[in-house]
Amino acid sequence: MxxxxxxxxxxxxxxxxxxxxxxxxxxxxxxxxxKLPNIRQPKLFNEKVLYRxxxxxxxxxxxxxxxxxxxxxxxxxxxxxxxLIPLLYETADPITLLGLKSLKNxxxxxxxxxxxxxxxxxxxxxxxxxxxxxxxxxxxxxxxSHEAREIHYRYIKPRILVEQYVGDGKFAAIDYKFHMFNxxxxxxxxxxxxxxxxxGNSPLSMNxxxxxxxxxxxxxxxxxxxxxxxxxxxxxxxxxxxxxxxDFDYVRVDWYISEGQIYFxxxxxxxxxxxxxxxxxxxxxxxxxxxLQERKSAALPRAHRPEETAPLPAxxxxx
Numbered sequence: 001m002x003x004x005x006x007x008x009x010x011x012x013x014x015x016x017x018x019x020x021x022x023x024x025x026x027x028x029x030x031x032x033x034x035k036l037p038n039i040r041q042p043k044l045f046n047e048k049v050l051y052r053x054x055x056x057x058x059x060x061x062x063x064x065x066x067x068x069x070x071x072x073x074x075x076x077x078x079x080x081x082x083x084l085i086p087l088l089y090e091t092a093d094p095i096t097l098l099g100l101k102s103l104k105n106x107x108x109x110x111x112x113x114x115x116x117x118x119x120x121x122x123x124x125x126x127x128x129x130x131x132x133x134x135x136x137x138x139x140x141x142x143x144x145s146h147e148a149r150e151i152h153y154r155y156i157k158p159r160i161l162v163e164q165y166v167g168d169g170k171f172a173a174i175d176y177k178f179h180m181f182n183x184x185x186x187x188x189x190x191x192x193x194x195x196x197x198x199x200g201n202s203p204l205s206m207n208x209x210x211x212x213x214x215x216x217x218x219x220x221x222x223x224x225x226x227x228x229x230x231x232x233x234x235x236x237x238x239x240x241x242x243x244x245x246x247d248f249d250y251v252r253v254d255w256y257i258s259e260g261q262i263y264f265x266x267x268x269x270x271x272x273x274x275x276x277x278x279x280x281x282x283x284x285x286x287x288x289x290x291x292l293q294e295r296k297s298a299a300l301p302r303a304h305r306p307e308e309t310a311p312l313p314a315x316x317x318x319x
Contacts (some may be wrong), residue, residue, distance in 0.1 A: 021053075021054070021149040021151075022039070022050075022053075022054045024149060025037070025050055025053070025054075025149055025273075025274060026039075028275060029046070029050070029274070029275060032275055032277065033046075037050055037274070039051055039054070039055075042288070042293070043285065043288050043289075044284045044285055044288040045276070045279060045283075045284050045285075045287035045288040045291065046272070046274045046275065046276055046279070046284060046288075047274070047288065048250075048288055048291050048293050049270050049271060049272070049273070049274035049276070050274035051293065052250075052269065052270060052293070053149065053150060053151065053270050053273070053274060054151075056293070056294050056295070057151060057152060057269070057270075059151045059152040059155060060152070060155050062152035062155075062269045062270075063152040063153065063154070063155030063156050064155070065267045065269075066112075066152060066153065066156065066266070066267065066268070066269065067111050067112065067156045067157075068109070068110075068111040068112075068161060068266065069087075069090055069111045069159060069161055070111075071266070071267060072084055072087065075244075075264050078243055078244055079240050079243055079244065079264075083240065083262055083263060083264045084263070084264055085107075085163045085164060085166055085256075085263045085264070086163065086164040087161060087162070087163055087164075088100075088106060088162045088163060088164060089161070089162040090111075090159055090160065090161040090162070091159065091160050092140070092157075092158070092159050092160070094132075094133045094136035094137050094140070094160055095133060097129070097132065097133065097136070097160070097162070098129060098133070100162070102123060103120045103123060103124055103129075103132075103162070104120060104121070104122055104123045105120070105121060105164065105165040105169075106119075106120050106162050106163065106164065106165055107119050107120075107162070107163045107164075107165050107166075108120070108132065108136070108160065108161070108162050108163075109139075109160070109161060109163075110136070110139040110140065110158055110159065110160055110161070111156060111158065111159045111160075111161055112142075112144050112153060112156040112157075112158045112159075113139075113142065113144030113147065113153060116139045116142075118132055118135065119165060120165075121165065121169050136160050139158070139160070140158045140159075140160065142158075144156070147273075148272075148273030148275070149273060150270050150273055152269065152270075166256055166258045166263055167256075167258055168258075171199070172196075172197075172198035172199040173198075173256045173258070174194060174195070174196045174225075174256070174257070175193075175194070175195040175196070175198075175254060175255075175256070175265065176192065176193075176194055176234065176237060176254065176255045176256070176257065177192070177193040177194075177195065177252055177253070177254045177255075177268075178190055178191075178192055178193075178237065178238060178241040178252065178253045178254075178255070179191040179192075179193065179250070179252050179271075179287060180241050180242065180244075180245035180248075180250065180251055180252070180253055181249070181250055181287075181290040181291050181292070182245055182246065182248060182249050182250065182292070183292060184249070184292060188242050188245065189211055189290040190210075190211060190238065190241070191208060191209065191210050191211075191217075191283070191286075191287055191290075192208070192209040192213065192234070192238075193206060193207075193208055194206065194207040194208075194209070194225065194227060196223075196225050197221075197223060202221075202223050203221045203223075204221065205219075205220060205221040205222055205223055205225065206219070206220040206221070206278060207219050207220075207222065207225060207227075208283060210283075210286065213227070213231055213234050213235065213238070214228075214231070217281065217283075218280060218281045218283060220278055220280075230257055233257050233260060233262060234257075236262060237255045237257075237262050240253075240255075240262070241253040241255075244267065248269075249291065249292055249293055249294055250269075250291045250293070251267055251268070251269055252267070252268040252269075252271050253265075253267060254266050254267075254268065
């Protein structure tokens with residue numbers, strides 16, 4: 001019986017992968033939130049991310065600004081190169097990493113996705129370097145657009161970059177993520193999502209601040225993080241985020257802070273691919289209301305265009 005269930009599951013997943021991406025997202029969304037998303041008339045934040053993915057996305061530009069190498073030019077021109085983490089090397093051939101004088105205190109990652117990173121606080125030995133080369137080759141072979149059906153990633157030509165490590169080497173850097181909502185009248189609303197405890201024994205934790213940096217709106221697995229000491233720096237990061245968000249109705253701008261210095265992380269146009277969890281206490285609806293989203297049709301390949309009339313196959317409700 002177990003083998004039969006396993007084979008049935010494989011068959012269902014195979015059929016799922018053959019479906020148009022917009023259909024797949026409906027099914028994954030239903031599996032995660034136990035309801036279908038309203039993509040035609042989105043109200044929630046996650047629904048609006050899905051709408052951007054398949055209806056109004058400026059995929060080529062999103063691809064350029066999601067490229068961890070190409071975005072550096074945009075950052076330099078818009079707010080200044082002093083906010084960039086030093087780039088030590090970039091290549092399309094991982095073997096050339098062996099020619100670098102040192103990999104100590106570096107972060108190595110590809111430019112075309114997330115969740116792929118190697119950090120070396122000490123000089124790697126020969127075996128570690130060989131494993132790194134193999135891992136980089138695997139990264140370069142991945143089409144990240146297929147990971148969560150995010151079209152704009154297919155417009156990024158994969159490369160490997162080596163950045164200077166920023167941090168104290170003891171704790172993982174805290175992520176300060178500003179969800180920026182452009183009100184189109186010169187004003188912005190924002191939600192600051194602070195992510196910490198990425199490593200160590202403590203559980204991954206998040207704090208959310210809504211339109212202020214003083215009073216936390218909602219906490220997930222809080223372990224007592226106090227951002228008051230970085231308030232002035234975060235105010236600066238907020239002003240910089242407004243400049244970077246000026247061309248978009250919504251974008252998430254990520255920052256790191258080390259010894260009082262602000263460093264740009266990345267721009268994200270479809271957070272969580274429209275499947276962001278943890279937006280409790282009404283945050284999903286609140287952030288959806290903040291987002292004054294453009295509602296214009298876009299000529300997409302039919303394989304990716306949402307079809308609201310398509311029913312959810314009953315077999316997928318138990319995936």
